[in-house]
Amino acid sequence: xxPPVRRRLWTVLPLFAAGALAAVLLAPTVGSTPIxxxxxxxxxxxxxxxxxxxxxxxxRLPRVLAAALVGAALAASGVVLQALLRNPxxxxxxxxxxSGAALGAMLVIAxxxxxxxxxxxxxxxxxxxxxxxxxxxxxxxxRSQRRGLSTNVLLLAGVTLNSFFSALILFVQYLADxxxxxxxxxxxxxxLDVGGYGAIVAALPLVVLSFAAFxxxxxxxxxxxxxxxxxxxxxxxxxxxxxxxxxxxSLATGAxxxxxxxxxxxxxxxxxxxxxxxxxxxxxxLPASACFGAAFLIGCDLISRTALAPLELPVGIVTAxxxxxxxxxxxxxxx
Amino acid sequence: xxASALLQAVSLTFAYDATRPVLAGVSLEVxxxxxxxxLGPNGSGKTTLLGALGGTRRPxxxxxxxxxxxxxxxSRRGLASRIAVVPQETHxxxxxxxxxxxxxxxxxxxxxxxxxxxxxxxTARDALAAVNAAHLEExxxxxxxxxxxxxxxxxxxxxxxxxxxxxxxxTSSLDLGAQLDIAQLLGRLNAERGVTIVVSTHDLALAxxxxxxxxxxxxxxxxxxxxxxxxxxxxxxxxxxxVDADVHLHAGTGHLVVVPLHRRTP
Numbered sequence: 049x050x051p052p053v054r055r056r057l058w059t060v061l062p063l064f065a066a067g068a069l070a071a072v073l074l075a076p077t078v079g080s081t082p083i084x085x086x087x088x089x090x091x092x093x094x095x096x097x098x099x100x101x102x103x104x105x106x107x108r109l110p111r112v113l114a115a116a117l118v119g120a121a122l123a124a125s126g127v128v129l130q131a132l133l134r135n136p137x138x139x140x141x142x143x144x145x146x147s148g149a150a151l152g153a154m155l156v157i158a159x160x161x162x163x164x165x166x167x168x169x170x171x172x173x174x175x176x177x178x179x180x181x182x183x184x185x186x187x188x189x190x191r192s193q194r195r196g197l198s199t200n201v202l203l204l205a206g207v208t209l210n211s212f213f214s215a216l217i218l219f220v221q222y223l224a225d226x227x228x229x230x231x232x233x234x235x236x237x238x239x240l241d242v243g244g245y246g247a248i249v250a251a252l253p254l255v256v257l258s259f260a261a262f263x264x265x266x267x268x269x270x271x272x273x274x275x276x277x278x279x280x281x282x283x284x285x286x287x288x289x290x291x292x293x294x295x296x297x298s299l300a301t302g303a304x305x306x307x308x309x310x311x312x313x314x315x316x317x318x319x320x321x322x323x324x325x326x327x328x329x330x331x332x333x334l335p336a337s338a339c340f341g342a343a344f345l346i347g348c349d350l351i352s353r354t355a356l357a358p359l360e361l362p363v364g365i366v367t368a369x370x371x372x373x374x375x376x377x378x379x380x381x382x383x
Numbered sequence: 384x385x386a387s388a389l390l391q392a393v394s395l396t397f398a399y400d401a402t403r404p405v406l407a408g409v410s411l412e413v414x415x416x417x418x419x420x421x422l423g424p425n426g427s428g429k430t431t432l433l434g435a436l437g438g439t440r441r442p443x444x445x446x447x448x449x450x451x452x453x454x455x456x457x458s459r460r461g462l463a464s465r466i467a468v469v470p471q472e473t474h475x476x477x478x479x480x481x482x483x484x485x486x487x488x489x490x491x492x493x494x495x496x497x498x499x500x501x502x503x504x505x506t507a508r509d510a511l512a513a514v515n516a517a518h519l520e521e522x523x524x525x526x527x528x529x530x531x532x533x534x535x536x537x538x539x540x541x542x543x544x545x546x547x548x549x550x551x552x553x554t555s556s557l558d559l560g561a562q563l564d565i566a567q568l569l570g571r572l573n574a575e576r577g578v579t580i581v582v583s584t585h586d587l588a589l590a591x592x593x594x595x596x597x598x599x600x601x602x603x604x605x606x607x608x609x610x611x612x613x614x615x616x617x618x619x620x621x622x623x624x625x626v627d628a629d630v631h632l633h634a635g636t637g638h639l640v641v642v643p644l645h646r647r648t649p
Contacts, residue, residue, distance in 0.1 A: 052480075052482065052483070052504075053483075053486075053498055053499060054498050054499070054500075057498070130476070130477075131476075131477075134476040135476055136476060136477065263496075264495065267490065267493070268490075270479075270483075270487055270490075271487050271490050273475070273476050273477055274473065274475065274487070275470075275473075275474075277434070277439050277468070277470060278468070278470060278473070280438075280439040280459065281437055281439055281463060281467065281468035282463050282487060282488065282490040282491055282543065283459050283460035283461075283462070283463030283490055283491030284459065284490070285459045323477065323478070327478075327479075327480070327483070328477035328478050328479045328483065329479075329483060331498070
């Protein structure tokens, strides 16, 4: 008589992890220009002449790694926000958390402060600050209604926050000079062309930290999703758990947005499909969503790199094409 | 009686704003193995009182003690392994199965990264069997009927393996058959498992049928308290609900029956 969750942890998670790993390994070999892996890894060729290696290591691998990190972070923070607000339609993008993060990052980029102290970029921290402001507003709204946020309030709050932050972003762009404005426009579309490993390394510690918090929270999120009183009656320190959830989801979203801009809908598509496959237990849903989110965004990025080759679409356009209709379908189902 | 009180409240007050207290000096004692009913009209403070007894609402004044120890001295988890709560209604945002729902009752007994083991699953299945819901184990909780849901939530509270079970109007949204099921279930859990039960209710049949003691609450104050046979009288029903009622003993069951006659204008 094996307990259900233990069985699922051992059977399901290795599959999801293997899927994500396969995506990371295969995606850099695919693209608009065919490359030879043998040549790319041939150390005897000088770097400057080895076009295959340059494509693999400079153009594609950082992009795939960024997609994995961003997809995992956005999907997992979607799961956490959904449990925290007790509503499966909550996501970093629809709640305005992503645009809060984008505003923070924009302010730093437009002010020309993006290479901060000691060579560590200040963009991730600025977008974390932006996302925490947005999450704090949503959390405050949720706390003022004891029974959890209704879908109506949730969506209206998201629309309001999104347009508010968008207006501020436009204002910053308006004040910025032309080249900076051009840089930010593409970034705001959601773009994984990170151009190197530096930005990934800068965002990585924040993602690792938030995932550690998610791991601590996983079982409490099950109980929290029953409501604050029910969680307290089962021994959860509700205020502490909610604060940790809110901080860590902001941290993961901030890191993801700092890397790739506000890419939408990952936080709803991925957790929803994962729940259909593995059930609702957050101890399985969280890690499975992180793996699936990584693979999913790598897949979307592959489409954006190859669909209109040699033109490269910002990946945010691809996720929005899939996510917009998906979100509407979920909205009809849940209300 | 003082020594045998398992759960005791002394001069509890609670107020969201100072001008309108929800509880205004409530004292009560629950001895081990008792079934205590809390009766009162809407807004009389029943839910708040249960929250204070369970430690999820911190009273503005007064103390609640469990085995003589103030609730504030317990850790959240420590308290949750002694007192379980069944809320009026349970809505889920996600599609948990019945077994997952009941296993959540094991939360206070597990360490930070601990996963429920076979013993926890056995406890959960035993709790489901106790509420006659073993056959529902694999079902999605949200697809159950109101009565089935309430039985499963009670099973989750049983799986929590506590001394005390607090229930907030457990039959309020149920049909007559389901009301009877829950009443019989609570009586049986008390008799067979020795669970101490405090139940708030509008259901006078439930109160007279299973509660051996009653606490009548109005405007946050105790109007009367004591053994059911003594407390459930026409005078007290009038004082509590502004309703003239005929209270008599039902020969077949030996329970008091309350027949409401007409409402008095207060």
